Amino acid sequence: MVRLLRPRRRQHPAAQHSIAVAAFDLPASSAFESLRASKIRVATIDLRIVAIALADDRTLLSRNSVDLGRVPNLHVEGWMR
Numbered sequence: 001m002v003r004l005l006r007p008r009r010r011q012h013p014a015a016q017h018s019i020a021v022a023a024f025d026l027p028a029s030s031a032f033e034s035l036r037a038s039k040i041r042v043a044t045i046d047l048r049i050v051a052i053a054l055a056d057d058r059t060l061l062s063r064n065s066v067d068l069g070r071v072p073n074l075h076v077e078g079w080m081r
Contacts, residue, residue, distance in 0.1 A: 024048060027055035035071070042067050050074055 022028075032051035035042075042050065046064065050071050053060040059075040062068055068076045 022052045022056055022058065024052055025055070028052045031055045040070050042070060 024032075028048075028051045031054045032048055035047050035051055035054075040047070046067060050060065050068060052058075054071075054074060059077055060068065061077050061079045063078070063080045065076050065078055068074060
């Protein structure tokens with residue numbers, strides 16, 4: 001599971017709504033192994049988060065759109081403006 005450890009001072013408007021926390025389950029693990037095999041140059045922890053989003057067909061909210069833009073078929077929205 002992914003959790004926010006420290007609250008941020010400035011929150012995105014979407015943070016006012018409930019946010020689902022997704023688990024790193026078997027489909028995410030399979031997606032992670034496929035991503036690693038494709039040798040995409042993204043940090044391992046980011047690839048794990050990406051794998052969860054891909055396995056569940058979710059949009060990923062992130063400030064790291066440059067690195068995550070390297071992942072095919074991933075839907076990313078900018079978290080901070």
